Amino acid sequence: MFEVISNDILAPNLHRMVIRAPRIAPVRRPGQFVIVRVGRGDERIPLTIGDADPAVGTITLFIQAIGASTRKIVAIPAGGSILDVAGPLGKPTHLANWKRVACIGGGVGTAVLFPLVKALAATESQITTIIGGRSSQYVILADELAALSETLLITTEDGSLGRKGFVTAELSELIADPLRTPDAVFAIGPVPMMRAIAELTRPHGIETIVSLNPIMIDGTGMCGGCRVVVDGESKFACVDGPEFDGHLVDFAGLSDRLTTYRDQEAALCHAANECKLTTGVAHV
Amino acid sequence: MCNNLTAKERLAIDRVHMPELDAELRSRNFEEVNQGLAREEAVREAQRCIQCKTRPCVEGCPVGVSIPEFIDALAAEKLPKAARILQGDNALPAVCGRVCPQESQCEARCVRGVKGEAVAIGYLERFVADWAMTNADKLRSEPLPTGTGKKVAVVGCGPAGLTAAGELARKGHTVTIFEALHDTGGVLRYGIPEFRLPKEIIDVEVDRLLALGVEIECNVIIGKTMTLDQLREQFDAVFIANGAGLPVMLNMPGENLKGVYSANEFLTRVNLMEAGCNPNSPTPIIKGNSVAVIGGGNTAMDCVRTARRLGAERAMIIYRRSEAEMPARIEEIRHAKEEGVEFVMLTAPLEIIGDDKGWTAALSCEKMELGQSDESGRRKPVPVANSRYEVPVDVVVNAIGTRSNPLLTATAPDLALNKWGNIVSDEQGATSIPGVFAGGDIVRGGATVILAMGDGKQAAAAIHGFLSGAA
Ligand SMILES: Cc1cc2nc3c(=O)[nH]c(=O)nc-3n(C[C@H](O)[C@H](O)[C@H](O)COP(=O)(O)OP(=O)(O)OC[C@H]3O[C@@H](n4cnc5c(N)ncnc54)[C@H](O)[C@@H]3O)c2cc1C
Ligand SMILES: Cc1cc2nc3c(=O)[nH]c(=O)nc-3n(C[C@H](O)[C@H](O)[C@H](O)COP(=O)(O)OP(=O)(O)OC[C@H]3O[C@@H](n4cnc5c(N)ncnc54)[C@H](O)[C@@H]3O)c2cc1C
Ligand code: SF4
Ligand code: SF4
Ligand code: FES
Numbered sequence: 001m002f003e004v005i006s007n008d009i010l011a012p013n014l015h016r017m018v019i020r021a022p023r024i025a026p027v028r029r030p031g032q033f034v035i036v037r038v039g040r041g042d043e044r045i046p047l048t049i050g051d052a053d054p055a056v057g058t059i060t061l062f063i064q065a066i067g068a069s070t071r072k073i074v075a076i077p078a079g080g081s082i083l084d085v086a087g088p089l090g091k092p093t094h095l096a097n098w099k100r101v102a103c104i105g106g107g108v109g110t111a112v113l114f115p116l117v118k119a120l121a122a123t124e125s126q127i128t129t130i131i132g133g134r135s136s137q138y139v140i141l142a143d144e145l146a147a148l149s150e151t152l153l154i155t156t157e158d159g160s161l162g163r164k165g166f167v168t169a170e171l172s173e174l175i176a177d178p179l180r181t182p183d184a185v186f187a188i189g190p191v192p193m194m195r196a197i198a199e200l201t202r203p204h205g206i207e208t209i210v211s212l213n214p215i216m217i218d219g220t221g222m223c224g225g226c227r228v229v230v231d232g233e234s235k236f237a238c239v240d241g242p243e244f245d246g247h248l249v250d251f252a253g254l255s256d257r258l259t260t261y262r263d264q265e266a267a268l269c270h271a272a273n274e275c276k277l278t279t280g281v282a283h284v
Numbered sequence: 285m286c287n288n289l290t291a292k293e294r295l296a297i298d299r300v301h302m303p304e305l306d307a308e309l310r311s312r313n314f315e316e317v318n319q320g321l322a323r324e325e326a327v328r329e330a331q332r333c334i335q336c337k338t339r340p341c342v343e344g345c346p347v348g349v350s351i352p353e354f355i356d357a358l359a360a361e362k363l364p365k366a367a368r369i370l371q372g373d374n375a376l377p378a379v380c381g382r383v384c385p386q387e388s389q390c391e392a393r394c395v396r397g398v399k400g401e402a403v404a405i406g407y408l409e410r411f412v413a414d415w416a417m418t419n420a421d422k423l424r425s426e427p428l429p430t431g432t433g434k435k436v437a438v439v440g441c442g443p444a445g446l447t448a449a450g451e452l453a454r455k456g457h458t459v460t461i462f463e464a465l466h467d468t469g470g471v472l473r474y475g476i477p478e479f480r481l482p483k484e485i486i487d488v489e490v491d492r493l494l495a496l497g498v499e500i501e502c503n504v505i506i507g508k509t510m511t512l513d514q515l516r517e518q519f520d521a522v523f524i525a526n527g528a529g530l531p532v533m534l535n536m537p538g539e540n541l542k543g544v545y546s547a548n549e550f551l552t553r554v555n556l557m558e559a560g561c562n563p564n565s566p567t568p569i570i571k572g573n574s575v576a577v578i579g580g581g582n583t584a585m586d587c588v589r590t591a592r593r594l595g596a597e598r599a600m601i602i603y604r605r606s607e608a609e610m611p612a613r614i615e616e617i618r619h620a621k622e623e624g625v626e627f628v629m630l631t632a633p634l635e636i637i638g639d640d641k642g643w644t645a646a647l648s649c650e651k652m653e654l655g656q657s658d659e660s661g662r663r664k665p666v667p668v669a670n671s672r673y674e675v676p677v678d679v680v681v682n683a684i685g686t687r688s689n690p691l692l693t694a695t696a697p698d699l700a701l702n703k704w705g706n707i708v709s710d711e712q713g714a715t716s717i718p719g720v721f722a723g724g725d726i727v728r729g730g731a732t733v734i735l736a737m738g739d740g741k742q743a744a745a746a747i748h749g750f751l752s753g754a755a
Contacts, residue, residue, distance in 0.1 A: 223549035
């Protein structure tokens with residue numbers, strides 16, 4: 001049993017949960033994830049380890065409630081518990097000596113980006129962080145990321161906060177300015193966003209690292225369900241990734257495989273009458 | 285009944301038939317196919333054994349179960365005695381009685397098989413083990429050994445790990461099993477389906493270990509959560525039994541289409557996560573109406589029979605050699621056929637063809653014929669010219685095999701491996717690192733439950749020796 005220490009709402013349907021996981025907290029590294037199963041009979045759900053406190057033995061998860069299983073996770077109050085938390089899984093982020101790095105997060109991807117920015121902040125790299133959301137209430141962790149980055153840029157689709165539009169617009173400007181062109185770009189968010197960023201950086205030959213989120217079961221390389229094609233070869237995202245060279249990833253294949261269970265998940269969601277995502281909203 | 289039969293009377297008895305669920309009915313549910321013998325049937329079958337002095341059957345059993353002795357006790361209806369003998373030799377008799385390839389092990393050596401049919405040793409083993417499970421009160425509970433103060437870590441909760449843990453706990457050592465998944469049993473739980481091995485049996489066996497004081501910690505992945513070095517610091521000895529859980533991919537076009545599964549994924553979804561068989565399970569699965577399973581071993585049989593049970597109208601085994609070469613147990617092949625599975629032999633898959641939405645639509649295959657014998661003595665399949673054709677399918681399951689998973693070994697550079705990535709160990713299970721032992725599929729590659737258990741038993745004895753010597 002893994003105790004839930006706290007559970008706050010950062011944005012609509014987006015929770016930050018701190019969980020006691022004394023074996024995982026001291027050994028996890030940025031870029032790694034855990035697999036969570038709430039109780040007997042529940043699904044195994046991969047979630048990035050957003051942060052950890054090795055001294056007290058806790059890890060922080062940022063969870064977007066999008067379906068039946070993630071809704072069940074975020075419904076656990078502080079003081080409650082989760083039956084299974086396994087990890088840390090996946091390869092840690094590979095950090096090189098970049099001079100300038102752009103870190104780009106979209107939606108819940110911003111949360112997944114957080115441990116990475118924190119790790120980069122401890123290096124010599126100059127960090128520009130770009131985060132985006134549908135509107136201001138979906139923009140998360142702005143203060144935390146601003147404190148770690150040299151520059152923080154925000155975009156919203158409706159213009160309610162920061163620049164109106166997508167994160168790619170900010171990145172284009174960055175690339176166009178010779179004084180600010182990044183040597184490396186980290187892009188974490190919805191597949192179409194990561195794909196667009198990889199296309200944007202490709203002609204400039206800027207190293208681009210993306211974090212992939214295929215459907216997983218065990219997270220240990222046992223089932224092969226998480227396979228993605230990278231540079232023409234099948235890779236298991238749970239052990240070879242989840243971070244890969246964005247210029248080599250077959251995004252179309254990834255998007256397509258992510259739709260495998262869409263109909264079944266929707267039916268399940270309706271059956272459980274949980275489709276209305278009604279969690280309260282709080283601004284950060 | 286009495287056990288004072290003459291040899292002639294014994295020889296006159298015909299081999300018992302295992303009562304089975306009706307094939308049509310069972311191919312649509314997940315209930316256990318073999319129903320088990322009734323007491324009278326078991327006792328009568330036991331009386332067929334002529335109690336050979338040379339005990340050839342025992343030599344056929346990888347763990348040397350005292351077969352004539354337990355059968356004699358059963359024939360005399362001394363069930364507690366039969367159970368004691370069996371449980372003394374075999375940590376998981378209810379499992380082995382169900383899944384051992386008896387026809388190529390104990391029963392293959394049975395003298396009665398020379399002119400007629402072998403004694404049904406597996407059925408009898410299952411009968412005695414099942415009796416012992418439901419009559420635990422009639423058996424003396426095991427005395428708890430006095431503790432030695434030595435700590436042993438076991439990596440992996442499959443048959444090898446479970447067996448070693450039991451043996452070590454009975455010697456008084458403090459044992460902790462670390463398991464990567466959220467539940468116990470290894471392949472017994474996530475691989476072998478309910479209709480062959482009810483999960484309840486694993487639960488009972490695990491409870492017996494817990495009663496002996498063994499601790500089981502799930503969700504700990506050695507190589508990730510903890511390293512082998514950490515285990516060596518915290519424990520006096522380590523037994524590695526993490527199995528061979530890495531699917532070998534087909535490496536053919538179309539492998540990443542929706543509806544293409546590795547056997548591990550397909551079976552794990554259904555067996556461990558109850559997808560498709562428990563309507564309340566939140567884990568989804570693509571059931572398929574026409575399913576092709578590639579391979580000819582036990583895993584392939586389990587997948588194809590599972591596909592039938594999930595509702596496939598057409599479920600096929602695609603195998604590139606002929607039926608005689610199939611490594612699956614004979615009983616599984618017969619059961620699969622009775623359940624309406626099609627056996628497409630001497631056929632090799634070439635490509636999986638998708639529709640315009642990325643779903644599996646057909647399997648393109650090629651006919652094969654058997655040519656010259658290869659090094660292993662098996663005749664090599666060679667393609668027949670211009671024999672390519674397509675079978676419409678919506679699910680393809682790859683059951684061509686597994687290899688050792690490198691998660692643990694990649695973080696233990698001192699551990700000697702062979703060229704397939706399996707851990708190298710001696711007869712006793714000792715590896716290249718003192719105090720670290722290994723056994724089961726991680727050493728042998730994909731093998732059998734009973735061989736894994738034999739390794740667990742062997743290694744436990746070696747670990748006990750190591751700990752006693754070191755004391
Ligand atoms: C390595 C890794 C790290 C992840 N980290 C995080 C994280 O830190 N925070 C977080 O909120 N989520 C994270 N995810 C995604 C998360 O695992 C999925 O959102 C979750 O599995 C959905 O489960 P569900 O039952 O709630 O929704 P479902 O009912 O399964 O899905 C609802 C909808 O989302 C789609 N979907 C299903 N699985 C995924 C997926 N893996 N990615 C995108 N869409 C999906 C479905 O097709 C469906 O349309 C991560 C995934 C991976 C593989
Ligand atoms: C579908 C299928 C059907 C089969 N049918 C039969 C049959 O009918 N008869 C027969 O005799 N044999 C059969 N076999 C083979 C038999 O199941 C295996 O040989 C046997 O289970 C091997 O036992 P093991 O203990 O070595 O490993 P496993 O049973 O594989 O157990 C290994 C355990 O270690 C865990 N693990 C892995 N890595 C780590 C890690 N890094 N840290 C912690 N834990 C870890 C795994 O999750 C697993 O629980 C079948 C195999 C399959 C796949
Ligand atoms: S353990 Fe297997 S091989 Fe040995 S006697 Fe029992 S069924 Fe036969
Ligand atoms: S070989 Fe057959 S008949 Fe002889 S002791 Fe063994 S089981 Fe009995
Ligand atoms: S999730 Fe099973 S291999 Fe990656």
